[in-house]
Amino acid sequence: xxxxxxxxxxxxxxxxxxxxxxxxxxxxxxxxxxxIRKFGDIINFRKRLRRYTVFLILITASITIFLIGIAxxxxxxxxNLRPGTTHILLSVIVILIAxxxxxxx
Numbered sequence: 560x561x562x563x564x565x566x567x568x569x570x571x572x573x574x575x576x577x578x579x580x581x582x583x584x585x586x587x588x589x590x591x592x593x594x595i596r597k598f599g600d601i602i603n604f605r606k607r608l609r610r611y612t613v614f615l616i617l618i619t620a621s622i623t624i625f626l627i628g629i630a631x632x633x634x635x636x637x638x639n640l641r642p643g644t645t646h647i648l649l650s651v652i653v654i655l656i657a658x659x660x661x662x663x664x
Contacts, residue, residue, distance in 0.1 A: 626646075626649055626650070626653065629649060630645040630646040630649045631645075633645040633649070
């Protein structure tokens with residue numbers, strides 16, 4: 560009788576253990592999928608960040624060269640100004656435009 564109860568308890572235990580292990584495996588699979596997805600998102604974020612950083616560097620360099628050219632052009636129109644004055648004035652104007660843009664938008 561004791562062996563029968565022991566075998567019965569063992570069968571019940573094995574049944575619940577099997578269900579519990581399958582539940583744990585399903586959780587592990589879901590967690591692994593989320594982890595892989597998050598890792599992929601991090602990689603994509605790094606690629607986008609690198610692309611936007613390069614874009615920002617190129618735009619900044621282009622704008623800088625453009626503004627230097629404009630300053631040289633203005634300086635050629637007014638030769639009596641001290642060297643660098645037009646660069647300073649143009650920089651102040653660009654900063655004021657940026658501040659006005661920031662305030663209203």
